[in-house]
Amino acid sequence: MTPVKLYPPKPEKVYFFGTCLVDLFYPEAGLDAIRLLEREGIEVLFPEDQTCCGQPAYTSGYQQEARAVAAAQLGLFPEPWPIVVPSGSCGGMMRTHYPQLFAGTDLEEQANEVAGRIHELTEFLVHVCHLKLEDRGEPEKVAMHTSCSARREMGLAETGPALLAQLGQVEVVEQARAAECCGFGGTFAVRHPEVSAAMVEDKTTAIAEAGAQRFVTSDCGCMMNIGGRFEQQKKPVKGEHIASYLWRRTS
Amino acid sequence: MSVQTFTPREFHRQAHDALGNPQIRANFRKAMDGLMNKRRDSFGDWDLETLRELGANIRLRALAKLPDLLEQLEANCEANGIKVHWAEDGEQACRIIREICQSHDARSVIKGKSMVSEEMHLNAHLEEAGIEALESDLGEYLVQLNEQTPSHIIMPAIHLNTDEISDIMHDKTGTERTRDVDYMTAAARQQLRERFMAADVGVSGVNFAVAETGTLCLVENEGNGRMTTTVPPVHVAVTGIEKVVEHLRDVPPLYALLTRSATGQHVTTYFNMISSPRKEGEHDGPSEVHLVLVDSGRSRIYQDDELLDTLRCIRCGACMNHCPVYTRVGGHTYGTTYPGPIGSILSPHLMGLEDTKDLPTASSLCGACGEVCPVKIPIPDLLVRLRRESVGEGRGNVAGAGVKRTRKEAAAWKGFQWMATHPSAWRAGTAVAGKLRALTPSKLGAWTDYRTAPKPAGTTLHALVKRHQANKTREEER
Numbered sequence: 001m002t003p004v005k006l007y008p009p010k011p012e013k014v015y016f017f018g019t020c021l022v023d024l025f026y027p028e029a030g031l032d033a034i035r036l037l038e039r040e041g042i043e044v045l046f047p048e049d050q051t052c053c054g055q056p057a058y059t060s061g062y063q064q065e066a067r068a069v070a071a072a073q074l075g076l077f078p079e080p081w082p083i084v085v086p087s088g089s090c091g092g093m094m095r096t097h098y099p100q101l102f103a104g105t106d107l108e109e110q111a112n113e114v115a116g117r118i119h120e121l122t123e124f125l126v127h128v129c130h131l132k133l134e135d136r137g138e139p140e141k142v143a144m145h146t147s148c149s150a151r152r153e154m155g156l157a158e159t160g161p162a163l164l165a166q167l168g169q170v171e172v173v174e175q176a177r178a179a180e181c182c183g184f185g186g187t188f189a190v191r192h193p194e195v196s197a198a199m200v201e202d203k204t205t206a207i208a209e210a211g212a213q214r215f216v217t218s219d220c221g222c223m224m225n226i227g228g229r230f231e232q233q234k235k236p237v238k239g240e241h242i243a244s245y246l247w248r249r250t251s
Numbered sequence: 252m253s254v255q256t257f258t259p260r261e262f263h264r265q266a267h268d269a270l271g272n273p274q275i276r277a278n279f280r281k282a283m284d285g286l287m288n289k290r291r292d293s294f295g296d297w298d299l300e301t302l303r304e305l306g307a308n309i310r311l312r313a314l315a316k317l318p319d320l321l322e323q324l325e326a327n328c329e330a331n332g333i334k335v336h337w338a339e340d341g342e343q344a345c346r347i348i349r350e351i352c353q354s355h356d357a358r359s360v361i362k363g364k365s366m367v368s369e370e371m372h373l374n375a376h377l378e379e380a381g382i383e384a385l386e387s388d389l390g391e392y393l394v395q396l397n398e399q400t401p402s403h404i405i406m407p408a409i410h411l412n413t414d415e416i417s418d419i420m421h422d423k424t425g426t427e428r429t430r431d432v433d434y435m436t437a438a439a440r441q442q443l444r445e446r447f448m449a450a451d452v453g454v455s456g457v458n459f460a461v462a463e464t465g466t467l468c469l470v471e472n473e474g475n476g477r478m479t480t481t482v483p484p485v486h487v488a489v490t491g492i493e494k495v496v497e498h499l500r501d502v503p504p505l506y507a508l509l510t511r512s513a514t515g516q517h518v519t520t521y522f523n524m525i526s527s528p529r530k531e532g533e534h535d536g537p538s539e540v541h542l543v544l545v546d547s548g549r550s551r552i553y554q555d556d557e558l559l560d561t562l563r564c565i566r567c568g569a570c571m572n573h574c575p576v577y578t579r580v581g582g583h584t585y586g587t588t589y590p591g592p593i594g595s596i597l598s599p600h601l602m603g604l605e606d607t608k609d610l611p612t613a614s615s616l617c618g619a620c621g622e623v624c625p626v627k628i629p630i631p632d633l634l635v636r637l638r639r640e641s642v643g644e645g646r647g648n649v650a651g652a653g654v655k656r657t658r659k660e661a662a663a664w665k666g667f668q669w670m671a672t673h674p675s676a677w678r679a680g681t682a683v684a685g686k687l688r689a690l691t692p693s694k695l696g697a698w699t700d701y702r703t704a705p706k707p708a709g710t711t712l713h714a715l716v717k718r719h720q721a722n723k724t725r726e727e728e729r
Binding site for chain 1: 263266267270575576579580612613614615616617618619621622632635637638639640641642644645655661664665667668670671672674677678681684685696697698699700701702703704705706707708710711712713714715716719720
């Protein structure tokens, strides 16, 4: 059972774990997330030695490799500040799977301690920062895509939409089967490309049919998948990480 | 319609075929959407989490005491006059049932729905011995007429639409071609009625076997279960050893969860509790009742404290109804008796990983299955566990462990590990990838058949943060 999470008061500092997809493909999203946090008066610590949470190896069954990669991250957060992750997928890995991964090892205690401080970005902005936003953008219809990890593993179906709801000029459209997976699933998209393609096809259709000009997500895997499908079809719907979207419209 | 055979070894090809079949796609999408809505509506404002917790605990308690409960079940069934048989595997179970049939000179067996009997290929076994086995569940009947296997554990013929069913009924039984569902149902009912009266033995499954009372519970909607278990002179119930529950009072919560999760029904039309053969002075019921308890790999699952959770399953099918993969490829694609998420965590134990190695990967780990499971089986975690077993990094106690490990892939993950545990190499590597972004291939295997290739950004987050921090320091100094 998911325990009720007690949120800390807004801290003076946070650690930021950028994730490998953001690092390599969407660094602006990471920087925008940092800017949002700094605007709330929080000092953002970015441990330079961070790489990847280890999830790709973990979900592929390569447990030893995943554990080694995860272990290399555990020591990066020595002070008791919250750790903010701009992804439900990596956040879910660190919060729910790190304890399992290190159970019975010397690092168990440290893994549990780190896992307990993991917050997904939108969760942190809503429940810890109590973020208030003033929309300065043009009127726009957007679809919110909440990743399966954010929605189900971390129980955060509401935080992304709650942030978008604060944007006065933005209309969040209702998509058919919004809670259904987009078909990314990490290595799933590579191992079962045709099934994955059928899923992303339905997702892009639902977003386009809902009349969205843009889709917003807090997970770069989904963005790469859904956005890549739209782009290949030469459809004008663009994806944007929620951190960039919020920063762009409110700064 | 030609007869097709499916095997889990051919998951990819079968998925390709199913995805390219608009009829299959439409039939499953429509059916699964309907089932998801019905389930949601049927739980209404119930405190579903509390009920699921209760369901999970009942199953966990039963499994914790499984060896004792099975003995208690046997003793109480025997005391009630039900003969209990133990079968180590499907073959032995088939043999036991065949011998029961032969001891009564049975020529004809009528069957209620039983997935365990599908698992052990009972019909084929009986037919080989010259005993006809006829399915009486409407969906199973259609599937049998069409020489197929079930595509769903609750709704065996869910892959067929009305027109296809009309064609099958017309071709095989001579009914009129029609879209009139009532006509077809009435025709099937008439055909089956005659067979019930003539059957020598009835074979059924079991939903819950109650240890404390020696009662076999059978959940069904069509009355065929009641007919199967009361009309022929002999009734044989067959079930996996995990279906036992401790108390009679454990049944109502599980029943409430089962029917709502499966079909969105508050109750089924029939709920049968079989506790003995016909007693003196009773007007109907079989003169003999047998219970065949089948292991078939289950006690091996039981030995592993993590895999054990697989055995909690009450076979509601909600995981497949909510699975975005199952919805798109349908049940036959899996090539196993149990398709969908539960099948992907159960079949490797029943058939070995060698044949089923593609099943644990046939999931995006979206978690929908685990979210709806009425007994809270952590299906995504078990899928990952089986992926570990497949590549030889599990505990090694699943048949065929390590079958998926290739030197190339193992080396690739070792390479990933090295990069991700050497931060300066990581930074250098990602920075170079950004610099060389123009050289990124626009074709990336199957990914780019359907999507554009992702291109590394020109600058990494590591570099952006460094610049950002330098700017801030400069501003502060000013």
